[in-house]
Amino acid sequence: MIRAWLSQHSYVLVQVLKRMVASPVTSLLSALVMGIAFSLPVGFYLFLQNMHAISGQNSVTPQMSLFLKQSTTGQDIAAVRERLQGKEQVAHIQFISKDQALLQLQQSGGAGNVVPSLGRNPLPDAFVVDVQNAHAEALERLQIIMQKWPEIEYVQFDSVWAERLEAILSFGRVITILLFTLLSVAVVAVMFNTIRLQILTRRDEIELSKLIGATDGFIQRPFLYFGAIQGLIGGITAWLIIALALQMINDELKTLAGLYAWDIHLQHLSNSDSISLLLFAAWIGWLGARLAVASHLWQTEPGS
DSSP states (O other): OHHHHHHHHHHHHHHHHHHHHHSHHHHHHHHHHHHHHHHHHHHHHHHHHHHHHHHHHHSOOOEEEEEEOTTOOHHHHHHHHHHHHTOTTEEEEEEEOHHHHHHHHHHSTTTTTTGGGGSSOOOOOEEEEEEOSOOHHHHHHHHHHHHTSTTEEEEEOOOHHHHHHHHHHHHHHHHHHHHHHHHHHHHHHHHHHHHHHHHHHTHHHHHHHHHTTOOHHHHHHHHHHHHHHHHHHHHHHHHHHHHHHHHHHHHHHHHHHHHHTOOOOOOOOOHHHHHHHHHHHHHHHHHHHHHHHHHHHHHTSTTO
């Protein structure tokens, strides 16, 4: 049973490949159209991924400054340090005592003459905390939590940069989804028309097959294989277009990055993203073929 099933599908697959080879220009043009359509949203997605990685490499590590109350004791300082070390988002902790802060103020330009007239040290003990590059909302929640600690007078953190980056990336994701959706519909329409033309050229063969008892699944099978293979080739074409474009861009970036001592290199799709692209492209091709064949069979049903 399984051997017969495999034999039938392998025979259909071979016949479909022979037909595609017999008309290479048509097959290559269809694959090129699908490849260009897929490369646009995938390229935009890849651009966002690279921009996020580059911004993370070249931006300054986000920091929070925790200013302690004047009445804070050594035991309170140890408690705050212990709480900070228990936070996953905290990457590095630096404690600056009030005496250290006063010394730095004295050594700073223009403030050395003012410090002796203060009488006492007005500066608080403080922690400077390097935090992981997380979402702006997560960092804001961390700031709120720290602000509620009894030993803390004030938590200073500039989250504007994180909010701007997150807003830009979110906007880019929406654009990518819209592009992918619209172009996927266009590819389905192209495949629908391609399969419809094939069905019209084999109309007599299909009707004869139905008269001798062929099932809808038997009739659909070669067209579905054709659509899936064509979609897969379109996905491979898109992958190659992106790879070629990245190579050209990286060659130009290498010169530009050397002038500014930057380390910038755009990365290609990961293995998982590449597999997802190929599977999605094959599915889109299969879907277009499935709709075209189902429409034809519905129109040729008795009484329709």
